[in-house]
Amino acid sequence: MGIIGQIMSAIFGGGRNVVAETVQVFSENAENGAVRDADAKTAALTQLATEFGHARQGWFNRFIDGLNRLPRPMLALGTIGLFVSAMADPVWFAERMVGVTAVPEPLWWLMGAIVSFYFGARHQVKGQNFQREIAQTENVLTTAASVQPDIDATDNAALADWQAGRG
16 A cells, blocks of 8 residues: 555544544534524524514504504604794794794693603503513523524534543
8 A cells, every 4th residue: 555545544544534523623513503593593483473473453453553653753744844834934933823822821731741641651552562572582582592402522523522521
């Protein structure tokens, strides 16, 4: 047997593949990586299913939800409209503002209370829904964390050494 044959049998002989064993120490085992990726994707899809898997509402609930989304954009666009009207026709705008100054103070307090309660209640409902979604997500993450791939120490020499306490 020549020198090349001796080198090849030293590297690939004896039922071992020194190159493959060395590569597995420095790179991920593709099959185990694919299993971990599949588990991660399954957990993500499960989370999305719980997040968006709520029952469809009736037409009345959807209509009321649509109405509930109107006040903030209307307030923002109305404020911009006030600026535009003040620049376009200052006399007309001044006349309207004189009317606003004639509104009695208790009515302003009432208006402030209504707006505060509306947005406060909306904030409360959104906060409670957010807490519910966090709890559901934590349940899904706990479930996903319990799904761990089987790691065989024989596939990875460094892991086998570490588990044996030699590393």
